[in-house]
Amino acid sequence: MLPSTEICIVVSADNIYAKHLGVMLYSLLNAADRGVKLNIIVLDGGIHGPDKEKICNLVGGFGASVYFTEMDKNAYNKYPVSNHIKPSAYYRISIQYLLNSSYSKVIYLDCDMIVKDDISKLWEVDVSNHIISAVGDSGFENNDRLFMPKNTLYFNSGVMLINMDNWRKADISGRAHKFIQEYPDRLFLHDQDVLNAVICGNWQQLHPRWNQQTKMFRLRPEETTFSEQELSEALHSPAIIHFTEASKPWHLMNEHLYRDEYFSVLQCTEWKYRFPELRNFFVLIVKPFIGIAYNILDCLKMCYAGAKKVLNSRDNK
Numbered sequence: 602m603l604p605s606t607e608i609c610i611v612v613s614a615d616n617i618y619a620k621h622l623g624v625m626l627y628s629l630l631n632a633a634d635r636g637v638k639l640n641i642i643v644l645d646g647g648i649h650g651p652d653k654e655k656i657c658n659l660v661g662g663f664g665a666s667v668y669f670t671e672m673d674k675n676a677y678n679k680y681p682v683s684n685h686i687k688p689s690a691y692y693r694i695s696i697q698y699l700l701n702s703s704y705s706k707v708i709y710l711d712c713d714m715i716v717k718d719d720i721s722k723l724w725e726v727d728v729s730n731h732i733i734s735a736v737g738d739s740g741f742e743n744n745d746r747l748f749m750p751k752n753t754l755y756f757n758s759g760v761m762l763i764n765m766d767n768w769r770k771a772d773i774s775g776r777a778h779k780f781i782q783e784y785p786d787r788l789f790l791h792d793q794d795v796l797n798a799v800i801c802g803n804w805q806q807l808h809p810r811w812n813q814q815t816k817m818f819r820l821r822p823e824e825t826t827f828s829e830q831e832l833s834e835a836l837h838s839p840a841i842i843h844f845t846e847a848s849k850p851w852h853l854m855n856e857h858l859y860r861d862e863y864f865s866v867l868q869c870t871e872w873k874y875r876f877p878e879l880r881n882f883f884v885l886i887v888k889p890f891i892g893i894a895y896n897i898l899d900c901l902k903m904c905y906a907g908a909k910k911v912l913n914s915r916d917n918k
Contacts, residue, residue, distance in 0.1 A: 607638040608724045609707040611700075613672075613692035615646035620872045621851070622648075622712040623656055628866045629716040630663035637721045639665040642707075644699065646672050646689035655871040670699055680781055681788045683847075690792045691781075693758070697765070697774040704765050710841075711759035713849055715862045718840035723811055726762055732771055734762040734805040736812035738793070739825040746787050747798040754826060756804055758793040759843050760812040773799055813839035815846045815857060 610629065614622040626641065633639060641660055648656070653669060660667040677688035693709055700707065708723060710716075728734045733756075741755035749755075768774070776799040781788065788794045809817065809827050813835045822829040842862060848855045850863035867873055 607640060608721060609640050609642065609704055610720070611642045611644065611693070611696060611707050611709045612712060613644035613646065613689050614648060614712050615674075615687055615689045616649050616652065617687070618689070618712045619648045619652035619656070620867075620870075621849075623652070623659055623870050623872055624863060624866050625710065625712050625714050625716065626656065627659055627870050628714075629710070629720060630660065630665055631866075631869075632716050632719055633663075634719050634721050635664075639663075639720070641665060641667040642700070643667060643669045644672055644689070644692040644695075645669045646674055646687075646692065659870060681785050681791060683791070686791045693761075694777040694792055694796060695774050696763070697769050697772075700765065702769075706765060707763050709758075709761040709763060711843065713845075714759065714841050714843040715859070715866060716841050717862075718810075723760075723762055723807070723840070726805075726807065728762050728764045728805060731805040732764055732767045732773065732800050732803050734807050736760060736807045736809050736814070737826045738814065739820055739827075740816065743789075746789075747794055749798060749801055753802040754804075754806070755797050756793075756800075756806075757812055757814055757843070757845070758796050759814075759845065760807075760841055762807070771800075771803070808840075809835035810838060810840045813842050815844060818858065 612622060612625070622643070630639065639660075643656070645653075648669070657667055672689070672692050674688060677691045680688060680691050682688060682690075696707070696709070706724075706728065708720065726734050735756035735758070738755050738757040744751055744753055744755075773796070777792075777795045780795050780798055806826065809825075809831055817825075817832065817835055820832070822832050825832060827835070839859075842859045844850055844857060844863070848857070850857055850860035
């Protein structure tokens with residue numbers, strides 16, 4: 602088992618997300634207590650050599666350790682994916698096969714996030730009586746689809762404090778792979794759906810500031826499992842900013858309130874823009890025109906739909 606002064610962080614990425622992983626890791630290490638040793642395990646879906654070297658330099662610069670576990674990408678290629686969810690998202694479900702029994706607790710983190718608070722505070726949460734601690738993902742109303750009892754709460758899988766002993770005892774990895782193979786059409790939210798299905802309520806709620814999700818900005822407290830104060834703290838003083846939706850800060854048209862946090866951290870890494878002022882100028886000039894183009898396209902779609910409706914009504918007469 603890791604000494605109490607060491608924290609194990611598990612992440613997964615392919616080469617497309619290598620840069621974003623680097624940004625997340627810098628924010629994580631920069632916010633961490635310097636008296637705590639962090640061990641980073643990367644579930645590697647094909648990160649190229651130069652990016653691996655940058656990650657090693659970044660992690661080593663903070664006195665932490667990083668280990669790359671090469672994943673068999675073919676084992677996940679038939680699992681359901683989407684435009685922004687790749688096969689690497691499923692690597693986390695295999696965690697009991699990838700870590701030996703000396704790991705009794707780990708923290709899993711997604712790449713598309715910025716860590717603002719000391720991760721050792723999350724590590725200290727007691728998860729002894731549950732499989733994981735996580736933050737709820739409000740608005741989920743499809744329990745039947747995942748064979749979950751009606752009032753079972755649904756969590757976001759981007760931040761998980763995992764009790765590995767309880768995970769192994771419940772054979773979460775084995776049951777998750779089996780669920781995917783038997784019910785792939787039921788997985789709308791990919792790895793998150795399958796983990797909720799097999800954990801099925803045996804998880805502990807964290808304060809929502811440990812996983813501020815983009816949709817939280819659109820929700821009222823009564824639409825969540827959080828109190829008004831908890832939701833306010835998550836929005837205004839997040840410990841982890843999680844860019845949960847398809848539009849990410851690095852996308853030109855993204856309007857996330859914390860998107861600048863991503864670029865501030867990016868400029869502290871080896872992936873930084875050489876001339877950030879030119880990028881900012883480009884965005885300032887081009888973005889409004891793209892917005893206008895989108896508006897025109899929306900108008901054309903509405904006109905087309907209206908014309909089609911009129912023609913159909915005439916044909917029916």
